[in-house]
Amino acid sequence: MRVLLILGLLALCNASWWSGSKAVDDDDEPFDDEAQDYYRILEVSPEATGAEIKRAYRRLSLKNHPDKGGDEDLFQQISQAYEVLSDPNKRRVYDLDGVDGLEELAKRDAQGQAGFHDPFSDMFGGFFSGGGRRRSDKAPDLEIPLFVSLNDLYSGKTFTLTAFKQKRCKRCRGTGARTKKDFQDCPDCQGQGVIVRMVQLGPGMYQQLHEPCGRCGGKGKIAARKCPKCGGARVVPGVDTYEVVVERGVPEGHRISIPYAGDESPERAAGAVTYVIHTMPHPTMRRDGQDLHMEYVISLRESLLGFTKTVEHLDGHEIVLDRTGKVTKSGLVVRYPGEGMPLKDVPSEAGDLVVKFRVEFPEKLTEEQIKGLEGVL
CATH class of the missing domain: 2.60.260.20 (Urease metallochaperone UreE, N-terminal domain)
Known part of the structure; x- marks a missing residue:
């Protein structure tokens, strides 16, 4: 009887601990909404090519079409995901800043603002908004030689190229934090990113110095708990696939640029990857x-x-x-x-x-x- 009582108490404690742990997890607010994970909706990897995305869309849209008894909400999600991932510009914005970046891009289009949306500037205004450390500069552009045969330069060709690169962590959106609640103001600088200290220059003479906060690295934010995907590094190794169109007759040294295709960083926009055409020798x-x-x-x-x-x-x-x-x-x-x-x-x-x-x-x-x-x- 005593053994049964002890086992019952242990079971009750375990149940209480589990429910408490579950409650904590329920309070977590991940940066990415799974309902808006377009790659998951289309059942493709983030490194999928345009052709793979198109095949997945055709398969899933036929399978889930409302006229064939499919779920209408799921069909709309599939169509929305394909609309974004099939457009190179929208896909880059989505990869860099998620649905928030797409909403900002839509606002710019509605206001008639031309040009490529820079999601990094929006991110700095939100996540890293303290101490005037907002940076809108971008990383240096990367030049890569592309050796093309004379035959392909004569006829034109589309090359599918793979680039291994550093990518901003999508799960934490480059913050290094496990959840939104874990992304907090730095207690040392109160979210300002700078430490103010007084230096005595002489009797009755003082100078106020502003120095980057050593704890948060001048960002004004720290991660109370680290992101499980990037371990707090804010970036992860990744790979991108690009389709580079070499038109008929392009000259030697012709440059083909893909904006925001270089290494990504939480602090600044990725630079462009520029392919420079070089003609391979022909036998005759x-x-x-x-x-x-x-x-x-x-x-x-x-x-x-x-x-x-x-x-x-x-x-x-x-x-x-x-x-x-x-x-x-x-x-x-x-x-x-x-x-x-x-x-x-x-x-x-x-x-x-x-x-x-x-x-x-x-x-x-x-x-x-x-x-x-x-x-x-």
């Missing part, structure tokens, strides 16, 4: 501005008697080199208009293909060949 052709140059080797017989040859262009179509009945000297240059590189801004126009012929002479001639040539020359 060389680019010079909008013209293409190539050397074509012919035999002595072809040089004297003429010939008709075809060469394969960069996109596979054939160019006819017709020298029928003509003598072709070594070093002769012939231009083929419109067969060069297309103009970037006017794809219907192109430069020239410049062909330089080179005669390959035989190492030696037979007696019969020598007599034959003597008879005709």
Whole structure:
């Protein structure tokens, strides 16, 4: 009987402890609302490509369409998630500042404010609002060489590129705190981010000095409990996938920039990632501005008697080199208009293909060949 009584008391204590713990967890206010986690709604990872997001949307919208007995609210969530994640600009804003950033972007659009929304400036105004430490500068831009074949520059191509980078923690929105309640004013500086102290310069002379708070690093905020995802670091390693469109005929050194695609930081906006086009060597052709140059080797017989040859262009179509009945000297240059590189801004126009012929002479001639040539020359 005594054993049963003890077990009953232990069970009661455990139940009381569990309910108390649960109550504390219920009071937690996470920074991200799961109901608005668009990646979770579409059942894709945050690193999903545009094609993967599109496939997921098609599958889920068909499965949950109200006309087929699906839940109308869920269908609307799926449509809303796809609207955001399929738009590169909206997706970047959502990744950086969640639904709050999208709402701010909508306000800017309604007010007719053009340009890319900088979610970091809004975040500083809210989370890091003490002591005049609001920073609207951005990280340096990152330049990455993109080596492209001459064939792809001629025809144009879309590259899917993966970049490993530092990303602001989405769970805590770059605060390092477990919940909103854990993101508190620093007790040392009372949320100001600076410590004010008086320094005596001489008898009756004092100077007031403002120094960054050592405890909060000048942010004015501290995390009472650390975010379980980033451990208070406020950033996590991540990966992004970008689609970089190389248009037909872009010149050497052409720059393609993706705004806010660099390393992310809680204190400042991410810089742009700029891809710089570099042309890879081609085995037979060389680019010079909008013209293409190539050397074509012919035999002595072809040089004297003429010939008709075809060469394969960069996109596979054939160019006819017709020298029928003509003598072709070594070093002769012939231009083929419109067969060069297309103009970037006017794809219907192109430069020239410049062909330089080179005669390959035989190492030696037979007696019969020598007599034959003597008879005709």
